[in-house]
Amino acid sequence: MISVSKISLPFEQPITAADKTFIKLRADIVEGELIAGQKLSEAELSTKYGVSRAVIREAMNRLESSYLVERKANVGARVATLSPEGLVELYQVRESLEGMAARLAAKNMTDKEIGDLNKLLTKHFDKVKDGQSYYQEAGDLDFHYRVILGSKNQHLIDMLINGIYHLVRMYRVQLGMAGPRVTTAFDEHKHIVQAISNRDEELAELLMRRHILYSKNNIENKLISIQQS
Amino acid sequence: MISVSKISLPFEQPITAADKTFIKLRADIVEGELIAGQKLSEAELSTKYGVSRAVIREAMNRLESSYLVERKANVGARVATLSPEGLVELYQVRESLEGMAARLAAKNMTDKEIGDLNKLLTKHFDKVKDGQSYYQEAGDLDFHYRVILGSKNQHLIDMLINGIYHLVRMYRVQLGMAGPRVTTAFDEHKHIVQAISNRDEELAELLMRRHILYSKNNIENKLISIQQS
DNA sequence: CACACCTATATTGTCTACAATTTAAATCTA
DNA sequence: TAGATTTAAATTGTAGACAATATAGGTGTG
Numbered sequence: 001m002i003s004v005s006k007i008s009l010p011f012e013q014p015i016t017a018a019d020k021t022f023i024k025l026r027a028d029i030v031e032g033e034l035i036a037g038q039k040l041s042e043a044e045l046s047t048k049y050g051v052s053r054a055v056i057r058e059a060m061n062r063l064e065s066s067y068l069v070e071r072k073a074n075v076g077a078r079v080a081t082l083s084p085e086g087l088v089e090l091y092q093v094r095e096s097l098e099g100m101a102a103r104l105a106a107k108n109m110t111d112k113e114i115g116d117l118n119k120l121l122t123k124h125f126d127k128v129k130d131g132q133s134y135y136q137e138a139g140d141l142d143f144h145y146r147v148i149l150g151s152k153n154q155h156l157i158d159m160l161i162n163g164i165y166h167l168v169r170m171y172r173v174q175l176g177m178a179g180p181r182v183t184t185a186f187d188e189h190k191h192i193v194q195a196i197s198n199r200d201e202e203l204a205e206l207l208m209r210r211h212i213l214y215s216k217n218n219i220e221n222k223l224i225s226i227q228q229s
Numbered sequence: 230m231i232s233v234s235k236i237s238l239p240f241e242q243p244i245t246a247a248d249k250t251f252i253k254l255r256a257d258i259v260e261g262e263l264i265a266g267q268k269l270s271e272a273e274l275s276t277k278y279g280v281s282r283a284v285i286r287e288a289m290n291r292l293e294s295s296y297l298v299e300r301k302a303n304v305g306a307r308v309a310t311l312s313p314e315g316l317v318e319l320y321q322v323r324e325s326l327e328g329m330a331a332r333l334a335a336k337n338m339t340d341k342e343i344g345d346l347n348k349l350l351t352k353h354f355d356k357v358k359d360g361q362s363y364y365q366e367a368g369d370l371d372f373h374y375r376v377i378l379g380s381k382n383q384h385l386i387d388m389l390i391n392g393i394y395h396l397v398r399m400y401r402v403q404l405g406m407a408g409p410r411v412t413t414a415f416d417e418h419k420h421i422v423q424a425i426s427n428r429d430e431e432l433a434e435l436l437m438r439r440h441i442l443y444s445k446n447n448i449e450n451k452l453i454s455i456q457q458s
Numbered sequence: 459c460a461c462a463c464c465t466a467t468a469t470t471g472t473c474t475a476c477a478a479t480t481t482a483a484a485t486c487t488a
Numbered sequence: 489t490a491g492a493t494t495t496a497a498a499t500t501g502t503a504g505a506c507a508a509t510a511t512a513g514g515t516g517t518g
Contacts, residue, residue, distance in 0.1 A: 015303065016303070017471080019302070042499075043498090043500095051473095052473045054283075057287075057500090058472095062290070064294075065293075067387075073244040073248070073479095074244065074479050074480060074500060075479090075480070075500080090384055092333065092382055093385055096325045096328065097322070100325035104321065154318060155321075155393075156322055159392070163388070164384075245501060246502070272468090280502080281502055281504070284502065284503090286471090303509050304510070460517105460518090461518085462517085463516080464513105465514075466513080467510105467511085468509105468511075469509085470509075472505105472506085474503105476502085476504100477501080478500085479499085479500075480497105481496100482497085483495085484493100484494085485492105486492085487493090
């Protein structure tokens with residue numbers, strides 16, 4: 001199975017060793033190779049990733065900013081833990097921010113960008129029909145990224161894409177999201193794009209918030225059923 | 230004039246040298262002692278604040294996470310610049326997040342917390358009557374902090390209080406906000422608390438968003454008039 | 459004179475060593 | 489034996505030296 005978190009973000013390109021180590025560590029955390037809640041020893045990581053502790057610390061700082069690790073002074077860092085409460089909190093933030101992103105996208109996306117978004121949707125529809133859940137997963141990410149970028153609000157883009165989206169992906173990857181919500185989510189995407197096409201800011205925000213709320217309920221059920229088993 | 234940014238946040242207490250340096254630097258940036266857009270040389274700061282470059286770099290990383298400095302690999306860091314566009318973007322994020330905070334506060338604050346919030350409001354009202362604009366400024370912060378904390382959403386709290394609020398304060402402090410909006414803002418606060426008291430989540434969010442929108446227009450006018458002079 | 463190239467300087471990135479702090483084990487005491 | 493205290497080990501925090509990169513100034517060439 002090809003994992004979503006291997007998909008590279010086109011706009012970030014690593015320059016320093018700290019950049020590369022940060023991206024590797026982030027992928028390993030999202031993938032679950034570094035297990036949720038696990039202690040992260042600087043010395044161990046230093047040998048494992050073949051860089052000095054200074055580089056590890058720099059990377060760790062950024063991971064903390066991305067909410068993927070938690071640090072305590074003079075004690076150390078741990079991989080973020082996943083919990084139903086944490087998920088709910090995360091999705092509340094997402095709902096709020098992506099709702100605003102959709103609103104701004106309806107206002108600020110160019111006609112061409114909206115056209116491309118429509119094309120993307122039909123392309124995904126064909127693949128979803130064939131039952132290619134991987135493409136659905138990637139396609140969902142792609143859709144949301146485009147709307148977020150379409151907001152043209154750099155703060156918002158930063159907070160979502162560098163800030164919380166990797167944690168969102170961590171939840172989804174580790175809970176093995178490729179569920180039965182695929183087709184219904186597709187319809188929701190379609191309606192959101194329609195609202196954006198109509199430049200209906202109010203509706204775009206409302207539909208996006210609803211979409212994320214549904215999405216949360218879906219993933220939350222999975223998380224609870226896993227804990228019970 | 231006593232400055233708002235000197236008000237310490239009760240919940241963060243510095244432990245390491247990097248903590249202290251981070252807080253000092255942050256205050257100096259918000260105050261405008263380190264001027265917006267200015268280049269930040271690690272060596273200079275190192276001597277100025279009496280710590281090693283390692284500490285400065287650690288502090289700088291956190292400042293970057295707080296959107297107060299911008300870094301470029303192999304080039305260096307600059308103090309964030311203030312612009313009308315940046316302000317609009319910032320307040321759009323604030324509107325979205327604090328709207329959600331108000332909604333959650335209506336749901337999650339205890340009756341006692343709501344009572345305390347009401348008391349705070351009447352206390353501020355007395356001071357505002359006397360024309361004490363400093364207390365209004367501090368009181369406004371206090372009000373917003375309580376609502377944010379009242380959301381009980383740790384992610385949201387983090388993103389607002391550690392993430393963007395210092396940048397908000399940087400705009401306000403450097404534009405010398407103690408304007409004529411004092412009393413009208415007070416009424417808005419009152420209505421928000423009323424909605425929270427009634428556990429009306431929908432209205433609480435709506436009123437908070439409107440409040441921030443008005444607040445943005447106010448500060449934006451000031452920023453534009455400064456640029457023209 | 460304009461432009462490209464090279465060189466010197468300054469700045470950031472990285473590494474290693476040392477200091478401070480935490481943690482756990484071992485010892486002592488009631 | 490339970491609990492407190494001390495001590496030793498391991499881990500994080502900080503400092504300073506070196507390496508890599510960018511910037512600016514000078515030199516040469518068309």
